[in-house]
Amino acid sequence: MSAFVALDGVSHSYGAVGGSAEGTLAVDGLTISVEAGEFVAVVGPSGCGKSTLMKLATGLQFPFKGAVRIAGNVIRSPVKIAGMAFQAPTLLPWRTTLDNLLLPLEIVEPHRSEMRRRKPEYIERARKLLASVGLGGLGGKYPWELSGGMQQRTSLCRALIHEPQLLMLDEPFAALDAFTREELWCVIRDLHAARKITVILVTHDLREAVFLADRVFVMSSRPGRIIAERPIELPRPRELDVTFTPAFSDIVQELRGHIVRARQG
Amino acid sequence: MSQQLLIRASPWIFTIVTALVWEAACRLFQIPPFFLPPPTAIAEAFVEFWGPIYRNSLYTLSTTLIGFGMAVGFGLALGLVVGWSRAIYAGLYPLMIGFNAVPKVAVVPILVLWFGIGFIPAVLTAFLISFFPIVVNVATGLATIEPELEDVLKALGASKLDIMRKVGIPRTLPYFFGSLKVAITLAFVGSVISESTASNYGIGNLMLQAQARFEVPLIFAGLVALAVEGIAMYGLMAILENRMTGWAQRSGFAQN
Ligand SMILES: Nc1ncnc2c1ncn2[C@@H]1O[C@H](COP(=O)(O)OP(=O)(O)OP(=O)(O)O)[C@@H](O)[C@H]1O
Ligand SMILES: [Mg+2]
Numbered sequence: 001m002s003a004f005v006a007l008d009g010v011s012h013s014y015g016a017v018g019g020s021a022e023g024t025l026a027v028d029g030l031t032i033s034v035e036a037g038e039f040v041a042v043v044g045p046s047g048c049g050k051s052t053l054m055k056l057a058t059g060l061q062f063p064f065k066g067a068v069r070i071a072g073n074v075i076r077s078p079v080k081i082a083g084m085a086f087q088a089p090t091l092l093p094w095r096t097t098l099d100n101l102l103l104p105l106e107i108v109e110p111h112r113s114e115m116r117r118r119k120p121e122y123i124e125r126a127r128k129l130l131a132s133v134g135l136g137g138l139g140g141k142y143p144w145e146l147s148g149g150m151q152q153r154t155s156l157c158r159a160l161i162h163e164p165q166l167l168m169l170d171e172p173f174a175a176l177d178a179f180t181r182e183e184l185w186c187v188i189r190d191l192h193a194a195r196k197i198t199v200i201l202v203t204h205d206l207r208e209a210v211f212l213a214d215r216v217f218v219m220s221s222r223p224g225r226i227i228a229e230r231p232i233e234l235p236r237p238r239e240l241d242v243t244f245t246p247a248f249s250d251i252v253q254e255l256r257g258h259i260v261r262a263r264q265g
Numbered sequence: 266m267s268q269q270l271l272i273r274a275s276p277w278i279f280t281i282v283t284a285l286v287w288e289a290a291c292r293l294f295q296i297p298p299f300f301l302p303p304p305t306a307i308a309e310a311f312v313e314f315w316g317p318i319y320r321n322s323l324y325t326l327s328t329t330l331i332g333f334g335m336a337v338g339f340g341l342a343l344g345l346v347v348g349w350s351r352a353i354y355a356g357l358y359p360l361m362i363g364f365n366a367v368p369k370v371a372v373v374p375i376l377v378l379w380f381g382i383g384f385i386p387a388v389l390t391a392f393l394i395s396f397f398p399i400v401v402n403v404a405t406g407l408a409t410i411e412p413e414l415e416d417v418l419k420a421l422g423a424s425k426l427d428i429m430r431k432v433g434i435p436r437t438l439p440y441f442f443g444s445l446k447v448a449i450t451l452a453f454v455g456s457v458i459s460e461s462t463a464s465n466y467g468i469g470n471l472m473l474q475a476q477a478r479f480e481v482p483l484i485f486a487g488l489v490a491l492a493v494e495g496i497a498m499y500g501l502m503a504i505l506e507n508r509m510t511g512w513a514q515r516s517g518f519a520q521n
Contacts, residue, residue: 058420080422090414093516094435103431107421144516162421 002072003033004198005057005166010066011223012052026052028223030066036165039192039199041209043255044219045263050202053224054168057200058082070166080108082166083159087174089151091143097154098139101126104162111162129157133187149180153187160191167192169201173208182240185211193237206252206259210234211243218258228258302482307489310482317471322490325456325467328384329498332391333452340396340448341441344403348437349429354404361400369394370458377463387459387467394455395448402444406437439513442506449498453491 010030015023027049034040042050055061056068059075067074070081083104091100105111105122115122130139133153143151152172159167169188173181189212192199203209209216210232218228232251234242242248284304290296291303298306311318347354369390376386410432418428460469468487475483507514 055416058416060416060419078419078422080420082420084417084420086413086417088411088413090411090417092432092435093518094510094512103418104421106431107418107423107427109422142512142516159417168420 002036003069004036004038004071005200006033006069007031007053007056008033008067008069010056010063010068012049012056012061012063025223027056027063027225029225030056032217032226034198034200036071036198037196039201039212039214041201041203041213041216042219043203043206043209043216043259044224045221045259046204048219048221048262049224050219051170053219054084054170054200054202058084058166058168079166081164082168083162083164084168084170085152085155085159085172087171089143089148089155091151091154091158093142093144095142096139097130097135097141097143097146098123098126100143100154101129101139101157101161104158108162126157126161129161130154132191133157134183149176149184152176152180152184156184156187156191160195163195163197165197167197167199169199169203171202171204174204181205181208186240188212189238206255207243207248210248210251210255211238211240216255218255218262220262227262228255230255299479299481302485306482307485310480310486311489314483314486318468318486318490321466321468321471321487322494325387325453325460325469325491326494328387328456328460328467329391329449329452329494332388332456333395333449335388335392336396336399336448336452337445339392340399340444341403343396344400344437344441345407345429345434347400348404348407348433349425354408361397365397369455370462373459373462376459382463383465386463387456390459391452391455394458395452398444398447398451399441402440403437406440407433410436436518439506439510439518442502442509445502445506446499449502450495453495453498457491 007030011025011028013023013025030049030053032040032042032053042053044050052061056063057070059068059078062068062076069075070079091097092103095103102122106115111118111122127136127139130136133156135150135153135157138146138150143154146154152175156172159169173184176184185208188199188201191197192212199212201209201212213232216230216232217226218230219225220227230251234248234251288303288305291298291301296303302310343357347357372393373386373390376389380386380389407429410428414432415428418432423431456467457469460467461473462469464470468491472484472487475481475487512518
């Protein structure tokens with residue numbers, strides 16, 4: 001099996017002149033590789049460089065040392081294939097929910113040049129996607145007419161509408177209440193199962209990481225590196241009940257131990 | 266319902282009450298009309314000098330609007346340029362602050378030197394005084410795009426131009442239309458400053474002549490004419506803002 005996303009001995013610092021170890025060293029000697037179709041979660045202490053890892057993997061930042069490869073090719077510009085969602089939904093308030101979903105299609109080729117011709121088809125696609133996350137019939141609403149959870153669903157849909165090969169999620173559920181969060185876990189789980197896309201999820205929530213991921217990576221405190229890698233063998237499809245089993249709790253406890261050590265060391 | 270009616274009527278009520286208090290104070294304290302004329306005297310001056318007031322008001326309105334129009338065009342263009350690039354922003358900002366700090370009264374003599382007295386200095390003063398808030402607001406709108414949203418778009422392969430077209434410019438519109446209200450009021454200040462020192466026409470000039478002839482009610486009539494024009498233009502800009510970017514108010518989008 002060949003890696004789809006691979007970071008190889010990557011170091012990155014912010015605020016350095018000409019790219020070097022000066023400035024704020026965010027990650028140092030970071031190595032991680034993600035298979036195509038795999039669901040990977042990254043956990044670690046606050047400020048350890050998780051968001052930096054996301055930016056490096058999508059070509060939004062470039063390392064001064066090491067290489068970032070996607071499908072075997074070293075990346076030198078933003079990837080053009082990734083869907084991203086963050087803690088803040090960042091929807092455009094002047095567009096309806098439906099029009100917000102169409103935004104990626106107005107940018108990504110080939111949809112971009114076919115927008116005019118295939119618009120009805122795209123609108124239908126957006127409607128279906130909204131319905132699949134429980135927002136059927138709300139396409140005409142503006143984002144500020146939706147609740148926080150609904151906005152976050154919309155943001156997830158926007159990350160998925162162009163059917164990306166790579167989905168990058170940076171704490172997308174952090175601002176939500178526990179019930180909505182668990183509901184969205186299931187939404188993401190089903191989307192991943194249905195589409196076989198590669199997902200990289202950054203989270204602070206160890207239960208979330210264990211419930212969703214095939215593998216969980218633990219990062220050290222800044223400058224971040226991978227200090228532990230834990231495959232999650234829990235069988236799929238996973239139901240929320242699994243989070244109450246001893247096997248599940250054991251894995252969460254184990255990961256918690258790594259984090260505690262990472263924060264001390 | 267009655268509450269809403271009250272809110273609608275209250276600007277008129279306040280204006281009328283202010284005028285009544287003013288009138289009463291003038292009579293009660295027997296303030297000489299050549300010091301502070303009562304509203305009735307100002308109204309009389311309005312009737313008596315309606316012809317010149319009307320003509321000069323139109324003149325001032327035209328210089329103001331032409332200057333304002335130039336400020337909108339130039340301010341929008343410069344704002345887009347400044348908001349586009351960090352380097353241009355850093356380079357131009359101190360210059361613009363310095364320029365804005367110069368009192369425009371001090372610029373009028375230079376304009377007169379270059380263009381003679383009259384129409385052109387008034388238009389240019391209105392322009393110079395009113396473009397700054399437009400530039401700043403447009404640039405602010407562009408510069409405050411959420412970095413995360415930018416990341417989302419870049420990871421889709423969006424160019425800088427794409428990001429400007431899809432996000433930057435739409436989100437700047439509320440800032441832009443908001444700045445027009447400020448700019449139009451400033452444009453009046455500019456044209457009147459210029460008219461009252463270097464012109465033979467306009468409300469500013471009318472007031473200057475009235476002062477020379479000691480026709481104090483006419484001076485005040487000129488002030489009232491300016492206030493009415495100012496309110497009308499401000500109202501127009503507010504309506505325009507509402508029409509163009511109503512979403513910003515309904516969504517509670519960050520303003521200024
Ligand atoms: N644009 C930036 N300029 C300068 N320093 C930065 C920038 N972004 C991040 N950093 C620094 O790099 C380090 C890693 O930041 P990063 O955002 O990757 O952490 P994180 O793991 O995502 O944190 P959190 O869990 O709080 O989201 C931090 O120390 C931060 O101060
Ligand atoms: Mg982060």
